Structures are given as C-alpha cells and as structure tokens.
Amino acid sequence: MTDTIPLDSNWIAANPPPVHGNGTTKNSRGRVLAIGGSAMVPGALRLTGEAALRVGAGKLQMATIASVAIGLGLVVPEAGVLALPEDSDGEIAGGAGPLLETSLNGCDTLVIGPGMGSAGAAKALLDIVLNQRCDEVTLVIDALAIGSARDLRDALVAFDGRMVFTPHHGEMAMLTGLDEDAVAKSPEKVARDVAVQYGAVVVLKGSDTVIAAPDGTTLHYGGGGTGLATGGSGDVLAGAIGGLMSRGASPIIAAGWGVWLHGQSGRRVATTKGPIGFLAREVPAEFPRLLPQ
Incomplete structure (x- = not known):
C-alpha cells in the first residue's frame, strides 16, 4: 500500500511553489479564468477569483450569468468579467461556447463550477469547454461540475496530468x-482510485483532507478547524489551487499548497475572529503572509 505523507511544514518546505523574480509581468505570473455562479449564488466567483489573486495569479477573468456580471466586476475591480447567457433557472445557458473561446485561449488555468446550482447546466458547460482547444490550459473542476465529469471521462483524457478535482x-x-458512507469509510482508497481513473489530482475535502495523485x-x-466548515469555503480553495497552477505549480504542488x-x-482568522462564525471571504487575505517571498 502507498504510504500517506503528512501535509505539514516539512512537506511545504520541501515543495515550494514557483517564485517570480525581477522582470515578472502580470501575464507571466499566471492568467486564471473562473466560470460559474448562478442567480442563487451570484457571489461565489468573487470568492474563487479573490483567492486566485491572493495566491499570486497575475490576471483574473470571471465568466458568469449576464445579470450579475457587472456587479461581480464592481466587487472585484482587479478582474475582467464576461457576461454569459442565462436560462430561466438563473444558470449559465447553452450558447456560451463562442463567447468563451477567446478567454479560454488566453488563460493558463481554468476553474469551472463554483456557485452553479444545476448539475445539468454544469455538465453542459464542461462539455462546451472540452470541445474547445485548450492544449496548454490546466483545469480545476469544482462543485457540481465534478459529478458531470463521470459522463465526460473520455473527453477529459485531453487534460490528463493537468487537472485537479476538488x-x-x-x-x-x-x-x-x-x-x-463508503467514501467516508475509505477516503484514501477512493481518492487514489479516482486519481488513476481520470489522470487527475484529487482533493477529497472533509474535516481531514486527502490529496491523491x-x-x-x-x-x-x-x-484548519471547524470554522472552515462554512458556505463559500470550497470556492476559496478552488481559487487558491487554480491561482497556484496558473503560476506554474504542478497539480500536486498546487493542491498541497492550496489546502495548506x-x-x-x-x-x-480563528485567532482574531473566533473559532466559528468567520466568513469564507476573510480567509484569502491571509494567503500572502504565508507564501514564500
């Protein structure tokens, strides 16, 4: 059986993320495209996008339903926004492919799924992405988009070795x-099996987190404590991993550093706000203090 390695200060010290020296530009520091959100959860991409910037990504674009795109851009003025068609349920609708083509070709890492409330809409969106040419793009699949990957396994082969599930x-x-219950009983085995089947790094979240390559x-x-068991926490984690990947970290390094x-x-945050009751949006501000210079 493969030994499990503690994700601790020793691992962190031995596996640093890329460091950007003199001459670095915002493009060379990484370009993230985050796609998701819905009328019910219009702010999810704010959490994902801010986390990507806080781990050092140089550029961010967020693509979401048209009715909330401008508002999202106002709360994250550092980012570009792309307004996508919206269906009657307030989810990203079909027909987004041509609108996304330029953004997909111009990003280093794509984060897909945060804030989506429909498995069908998530599957349709992931299918659109998989029909675009993204030869150099790395991919983070989050939330309801994860379940839809089951029906798109053959197409996901194109991202073998460049993909993280959260x-x-x-x-x-x-x-x-x-x-x-079966997942909870054997989280390491389940995560390893999925990692092999999909060629992806798997971040299986819980009170303890297992990362399998x-x-x-x-x-x-x-x-990180019970305070992280709060709405939006997973959106933050997906953005952190995506931002690190955009900077050039491998999927396993990005996943490990993102979780840590x-x-x-x-x-x-718990030491200043209290162990329970702090907000997911308060977490990313701590990232720069923990990253290597």
Missing part, C-alpha cells in the same frame, strides 16, 4: 456512484 464527500459520491502520491492534511494555505489561514 470534491467533498457528496460530490465524490456523485462522481463514483458510491454512497457517502495519479502516481499514487497521497497527502493528508489534518484540517486554506487551512492555516483559517486557523489565523
């Missing part, structure tokens, strides 16, 4: 067809 136990159950590497993080930054930042 499921909680319920989303992992959707992806694998297992029930949540296709080569069998498995990391374990003991958790998320957890350690949660602990820091």
Whole structure:
C-alpha cells in the first residue's frame, strides 16, 4: 500500500511553489479564468477569483450569468468579467461556447463550477469547454461540475496530468456512484482510485483532507478547524489551487499548497475572529503572509 505523507511544514518546505523574480509581468505570473455562479449564488466567483489573486495569479477573468456580471466586476475591480447567457433557472445557458473561446485561449488555468446550482447546466458547460482547444490550459473542476465529469471521462483524457478535482464527500459520491458512507469509510482508497481513473489530482475535502495523485502520491492534511466548515469555503480553495497552477505549480504542488494555505489561514482568522462564525471571504487575505517571498 502507498504510504500517506503528512501535509505539514516539512512537506511545504520541501515543495515550494514557483517564485517570480525581477522582470515578472502580470501575464507571466499566471492568467486564471473562473466560470460559474448562478442567480442563487451570484457571489461565489468573487470568492474563487479573490483567492486566485491572493495566491499570486497575475490576471483574473470571471465568466458568469449576464445579470450579475457587472456587479461581480464592481466587487472585484482587479478582474475582467464576461457576461454569459442565462436560462430561466438563473444558470449559465447553452450558447456560451463562442463567447468563451477567446478567454479560454488566453488563460493558463481554468476553474469551472463554483456557485452553479444545476448539475445539468454544469455538465453542459464542461462539455462546451472540452470541445474547445485548450492544449496548454490546466483545469480545476469544482462543485457540481465534478459529478458531470463521470459522463465526460473520455473527453477529459485531453487534460490528463493537468487537472485537479476538488470534491467533498457528496460530490465524490456523485462522481463514483458510491454512497457517502463508503467514501467516508475509505477516503484514501477512493481518492487514489479516482486519481488513476481520470489522470487527475484529487482533493477529497472533509474535516481531514486527502490529496491523491495519479502516481499514487497521497497527502493528508489534518484540517484548519471547524470554522472552515462554512458556505463559500470550497470556492476559496478552488481559487487558491487554480491561482497556484496558473503560476506554474504542478497539480500536486498546487493542491498541497492550496489546502495548506486554506487551512492555516483559517486557523489565523480563528485567532482574531473566533473559532466559528468567520466568513469564507476573510480567509484569502491571509494567503500572502504565508507564501514564500
């Protein structure tokens, strides 16, 4: 059996993210495109996008339903926004492909899924992305988009080795067809199996987090405290991982650092705000203090 490695200060010291020296531009520091959101959760991409910027990504574009795009751009003035068609349920509608083509060709990392409330809409959006040419793009699949990956496994081969899944136990159950109890009983095995099947790094979230890579590497993080069990926390984590990947970190390094930054930042916020009741949007501000210079 593959040994599980603690995701601790020793691992962090031994596996640094890329460092950008003199002459770095915002383009060379990484370009992130985050796609998602809905009328019910219009602010999810704010959390994802801010996290990507706080881990050092140089440029951010957020693509969401037209009715909230301008408002999203106002709360994250550092980002560009792209307004996508909206269906009657307030989800991203079909026909977004031509609008996304330029943005997909101009990004280094795509984060897809945060804030979407319909599995059908998430699957249609992921299908659109997989029909575009994204030869150099790295991919983070989050939230309901994870479950839809089950029906698009053959197409996802194009991202083999360039992809991270960020499921909680319920989303992992959707992806694998297992029930949540089975996922909870054997999280390391389930994460490893999915990593091999999809050629992806899997971040299986919970009170403890398991990270599994296709080569069998498995990391374990003991958790950042119960305060992180709050709405929007997963959106922040997806953005942190995506931002690190855009800077050139490998999927396993980006996943490990993203989980560690998320957890350690949660602990820091808890010391000033209290152990429970702080907000997910308060976590990314701690990231720059923990990143190497």
